[in-house]
Amino acid sequence: MNIDLIFKIAGIGIVVAILNLLLSKSGRDEQGTMIIIAGMIAVLLILSGEIADLFEILERFFKR
Numbered sequence: 541m542n543i544d545l546i547f548k549i550a551g552i553g554i555v556v557a558i559l560n561l562l563l564s565k566s567g568r569d570e571q572g573t574m575i576i577i578a579g580m581i582a583v584l585l586i587l588s589g590e591i592a593d594l595f596e597i598l599e600r601f602f603k604r
Contacts, residue, residue, distance in 0.1 A: 548586060552579050 556579035563572035 545590065549583055552582055
């Protein structure tokens, strides 16, 4: 696991939190919710490659 991956996820979280705060202050709570969902999907897409690598490592480990 790379430290870059943690920084990417933290960056997405910060951007999503700021956008959600700005949208909720302007009365657009529905769009804020959509931003949160989009941020979660982006993080899941980033993590999907790492999760696939983890399963490959576990598969190789238990085949021995």
